[in-house]
Amino acid sequence: MECNKDEAVRAKSIAEKKLSDKDYVGARKFILKAQNLYPGLDGISPMLTTIDVYIASENKVSGEIDWYGILGANPNDDDETIRTHYRKLALTLHPDKNKSVGADGAFKLLSEAWSLLSDKAKRSAYNERRNNGGIELKVPSQSGGPPAAAPAANGAHSVPKRATSKANNRNHQAVVRPPPPPVVSRRTDTFWTICHGCKMHYEYLKLYLNHTLLCPNCNQPFLAKEMLPPANLPKSTQSTAPPRHQISSNHGKTTQNPGPPPSGLNTDPSIASKAASVIKQVNDRLKREREEFYSAWPSKKREVDDESRSSSVRIPYQMTTGNGGAAGTGNFYCFSGTINNSVNRSRELNHFETRLMLMKKARAEIHTKLKEWESMEKSKENEVSQNSQTADEQEREQLAMNVPDPDFHDFDLDRTENSFEDNQVWSAYDDDDGMPRFYAIIHKVLSRKPLKMKISWLNSKTTTEFGSLDWLGYGFRKSLGEFRIGRHEVYKSLNSFSQKVEWKKSPRGSVSILPRKGQVWALYRNWSRDWNESIPDDVIHKYDMVQVLEDYNEEQGVPVSPLIKFAGFRTVFHSHTNQTEVRVIPKEEMFRFSHQVPKYMLTGSEAHNSPKDCLELDPAATPLDLIQESPEINEISQQR
Template sequence: MAGEPAPTPAGTAAEPERLLALAESALSVGRLRAAHKHASRAALLDPASPRAALLATAANVLVADPASHYAVLLLPDDDSASPLSASALHRHFKSLVKSLRVNPQDSATSPAVKAAVEEALGRAAEAYEALTAPPPAPALDTFWTACAGCRLLHEFERKYVGYRLMCPSCHRIFLATEIPPPPEAGPPTPALRPAEEPETEKPEMTLAEIKLELAKKRGAKASKKRSSRGEVEQEDGEEVEAENNHSDLMAVVDSDFYNFDADRGERCFKRGQLWALYSDDDGMPRYYALVEGVLRGSRFRIQIRWLDGGEEGKPCGQFKVGSADTLHSVNVFSHLVACERVAREVYRVYPRKASVWAFHGDQASSTGRGKYEIVVFLSGYSEQYGASFGYLEKVQGFRSIFKRRDVGAHAVQSLQKGDIGALSHQIPAKKVSKGEGSALPPGDCWELDPASLPPELLRLEPPRK
């Protein structure tokens, strides 16, 4: 009669089972193509068979070209086909995984089928991860340079060409000029040809030059020429002119956890803020400036007014707003200063509770640099009562992590009005949060900004056993 299905030939009902048996046998000996052929025919003859559908899907994944992630996921691998959206690809992957799920109650599933399904799931997962993984970060454009002091070769990011950098080995400052790479390293990236070199604007004055110029304007006579921060080491009596200096950036080691550079980016500056700037003798933040205006455009410019405390490098006390200036780089700025405005152009800066500062210590006999004692203030400073503080010491195994040095009755010290001169500078710091299994010691720990620490405190020492 019309509409009735054609009669099934004798023996056809047993054919899918025979083909599945052949497919499983082929899988057990690693003949994937034969297993794929038999499983596909079985699925065509019996579309309702879960066993046939499972084996056919697994075989399709295993025989797909492993170099094509789309083919492994059983998707069209055609350039003319429209690419799937992220959500559509995710839905397809979930459907494929579902179709490769073995029924745990099906005792008839052979070990060869289970192994094939596991391998197919692994390949599909790898292909999906490859298609959804974010693109790799571009390789850094680098150059080679040599320290003028110890002659050690270094490889830096190309953005530091012409900058004054600190040698990680001898801690001397040198001008990073590009040199040919060592033979074993090969060229990091092709150097720019002269015709392709970007135009450079006249470099800004260093902090030392700015301060000296301001002193001249005030009629002061400089007793001696102060060395600028990161001044290039003179070699064989050859002088390096100031206009060859392109920036005041001193490259320092990275912090262990917190990115302090994010707190002094170009977008962090606003009118009315008070900022600490690095000094020129040892690079510690001892100058203060008031932000008068920020001009953002193709080139960053910030209008400031220097704060005058009556003496050079005065870290605390009362400051008057002084001469105006314009800077073109954020590299000379250290951190935002917490202060009290006591008059229209008068500001007062003293340690606040939980702030970290450095005290002047004994003079280092070998390097000539001043040693420092690092402290955390436990209370804010007042002229009547002073302030309490505790000493910090470095945690071994980390570059810039510190903890309380003392405990008990002698752990809290007092800073009185007459001791203010012992303060050197404030150090930007963040209290470190600890998760389960942290390698940090018990108790509070602080991460200190490496740019405000002397090089000798940044050396990485292994923890004591």
């Protein structure tokens, strides 16, 4: 095994050199080799984590850095899961713990990922860029019909990936407004054409040659046939790429680029594919109806003649084209007239009008289907939301049922909807062991029934006010000291809060929460300055209850007296009778304080057996082992 250890040390050295040279894939290969050779070699796991962060930072998703990959999370993870991933990696990559090469840079990348993904607005904007950044619009070939839109580089608009335009262009050779080519060097892939209605000249890519285009000037369709450039075209224009405006040969005026097609439909790719399916069904149905109509045309002709003679209405059953030929199968006819009067007007619908009619019908079908799908999706989302809310309520009810009842005082009466006021700070239960270590400042109470408040959660990234101990860096909660005010949000949950706490605003605008005289706090029983992320929970979650005797003083600390369980009760405590048990918590050990506990001073009138001048503690903020602990144990502890 010792020979394997030497090989593992050499492999680790090679991995460190490759990591310094930013060859992350090679570094990972050699650190894994070292791990396989000698799994117990010191520093392998932290170094492997560091390398994985660098590898993830080089991945790009739609041109964006994969911040989720750096945290080892997924885009669908909720905020709590993201926080868990960050906390786990932060404990491993913190420079005080991870001495690997490049650990500082990996921790910086991790901090940047957390800074972006922990902010809801930044995360939402990042997700949008990540999801939409990779969409590309393709221009179909000349044989496939006119495109929905050309890329923006061709000097005109880019069409979003819409259900209507994509489906229509797939099933119909629709009349489009093609953009002119970009301003680039001399090229041979363009041609000149003219609108026969307004005599306006245009230069387009040969992609649109022999297609029916829509004139931006007179808004009429025309067939794009190749012709010579206009005589009054400047030489500079002939020798280079066409400009962004079309040139008129007879009036010398210009027209703007054609605008984008109608918008407003859902751009979801899944909705677009469904819309395309609907378009195909509509077209197939219209085709069958048209074929049935023309297959029965002789009988239709006789019916029309009979009806025309009986009603004195002259309705033509056959029209001629502009060149005198008979109208072919597939054309549509426009009839107009009134009963007992001659026909006012009749003409054949041209190719462009036929397409417009089909597109109009298709759009109506698409809008109807989209509304149906959107309503179905909303109903599903509402159902999921209701189920989630029901599950959360059941979970809260379950947690509430698991909290023992107090002996005398009902602490829930101290935290009703009417208890909350503006500019108050309340403690809230955390997600570690359920003790109230979070704080929120209430900016404004919007309503009481139902409860709705505008609040900000208090947070802190430093512990310098109590010395050099990096308490937060080891993953612990900070329950006293200086806090910053976070972003505003609307909050509705009443059961999240424990009690109103005393606070002061510092000159720098931060919120200061420190032990005050008469308050009851829980102290970590086994607390040590050597605690780190490896300390097991069963060691951390052991507490002693104390009452603060004087306000915190930065030079002298804060004196506290232990509380002893009163015999015969679960949540009633009294002060220690031996004054020698009073202890002073110095400034450097202020993180012994775990959380503040709501209390009620008993007067003796609550019940026939209620003890006077004793403190009853809120069972929701008191560890279960202290509530269930036998009073005899406390009495023995008191004698000691």
